[in-house]
Structure formats: C-alpha cells, structure tokens
C-alpha cells in the first residue's frame with residue numbers, strides 16, 4: 001500500500017501541540033463557563049458543535065447514513081429516518097436531546113457518558129442503550145425480564161426506526177472485563193461497528209459480517225493489526241485521540257502514528273477523526 005503520511009502526521013503533531021496546552025483543570029473550567037481562553041483546542045471544540053449541527057441540518061440522507069465526529073468517541077449518525085448519538089460528549093451536547101431519537105453509550109466513564117444528556121433523554125422516554133443506566137422499563141433489577149428500554153448486559157438486538165443494533169461485551173483492558181458494550185449498527189446493507197474503549201481484541205466479533213465503517217480507539221493497548229485482521233472493516237476511523245479531561249494517559253503523536261502504520265500494514269488506511277468532521 002502506497003501511503004504518504006506526511007500531511008496526516010503533521011496534522012497529528014499540530015493537534016498534539018494544541019491539546020498539550022490544555023490541562024484537565026483548564027478543560028473542566030471551560031466546561032463550566034464556556035470560555036475557550038483563546039486556546040486553539042477549545043476553540044476547535046466549540047466550532048465543532050456549530051459545524052456539525054449545521055451540516056446535520058443541511059444533509060439529506062437518501063441511502064448511506066452520514067456520520068460525524070463531535071469529540072473523543074462521540075459520533076452523531078443521521079439515517080433516512082433517524083438521528084442518534086454514540087458516546088456523545090460535548091459541552092453543549094444537551095442541546096441535541098430534542099433532535100435525538102435514541103443514544104448508545106459504551107461504558108460508564110465520564111469521557112463517554114454525559115449523565116445530564118442521559119437524564120434528559122430518559123425523561124422524554126427515549127431509548128438509551130447501555131449496560132449501566134436504567135431506561136424506562138429496563139433496569140438492573142429487571143434485567144432478566146425487561147419490559148422495554150435500553151438497559152442491556154451482553155448480547156441483544158434492538159430495532160429502532162430504520163436502525164438495527166446488536167450489542168456484545170468487550171474488555172476495556174485486562175482489569176475491566178466485559179466493561180464496554182460494543183455496538184454493531186445496521187441500516188439496510190450499511191454496517192457500522194463501534195467498540196468504545198476496547199483494549200483487548202479477543203472478544204471483538206461482528207454477527208452481521210464485515211462492517212462498512214469501524215469507529216475505533218487505538219489506545220488501551222489494543223493490538224491494532226490483530227483487531228483489524230479479525231474484523232476487516234471497509235473503512236476505519238480512529239477516534240478518542242486527544243482526551244482533554246486527562247492529564248496523564250492521553251494518547252500521543254508517536255502512538256497514534258504507530259497505530260496508523262499498523263493499520264496500513266494490514267492494508268487499511270485509517271481516517272483520523274478530528275473534531276467536527278464528517279467521517280463517513
């Protein structure tokens with residue numbers, strides 16, 4: 001595979017330089033007051049919201065669904081009949097509640113789950129699929145016989161409007177076993193696989209075949225080449241690369257570049273999800 005990574009790697013370096021200027025404390029202050037403090041990263045994060053909203057409003061989906069990266073592993077998906085989120089995180093995320101038909105949340109960590117958004121969706125009777133939040137009728141207590149709703153621990157298939165969702169559990173890392181819910185999403189013949197924070201490849205699987213798109217986190221120690229050989233996505237999107245809420249444990253440019261090369265080594269050229277971009 002002939003890949004010229006110069007431009008992409010320069011962009012990755014630039015993003016790393018910009019995000020390094022934002023400490024976790026500064027990020028949390030920004031979440032409280034909305035002041036970007038003229039920091040490039042925070043300005044990009046603010047602009048991401050406006051840009052994605054306006055593109056969602058102006059995009060008519062006739063066939064293949066459209067996918068936007070908002071921040072981290074937060075994606076928004078528009079299909080012909082539905083609009084939904086996966087691991088939605090943004091200072092202004094709550095403004096999307098009225099538009100959303102449902103939401104998917106991979107695991108109970110603050111960089112993937114906004115409890116205010118969940119509560120607002122739950123009050124409106126909208127489905128929130130996760131392994132840790134009660135959702136109208138489906139609770140931890142009633143897991144064996146849920147009446148409805150999105151609480152699920154393990155494998156289950158949901159159908160909401162034109163979207164089918166199949167869940168399974170994967171390991172966040174060696175210690176958080178079965179902690180992350182992976183979502184296979186099917187709309188017509190189009191398939192998206194979203195695996196949140198998954199650091200161990202072994203439990204990855206797709207019951208509906210090779211996905212068209214895999215929104216993937218190349219951190220937590222996952223073996224990128226092994227995972228890709230197992231799942232064989234047509235298109236790969238790297239997300240969750242610059243996590244502002246952490247002072248330590250953020251991915252860095254060398255790690256991201258290594259993951260890009262690993263993917264290319266098995267014939268897949270990944271798309272890097274910069275905030276506010278349409279990725280599919």
Ligand SMILES: [Zn+2]
Nearest residue numbers: 109111112197
């Ligand atoms: Zn995470």
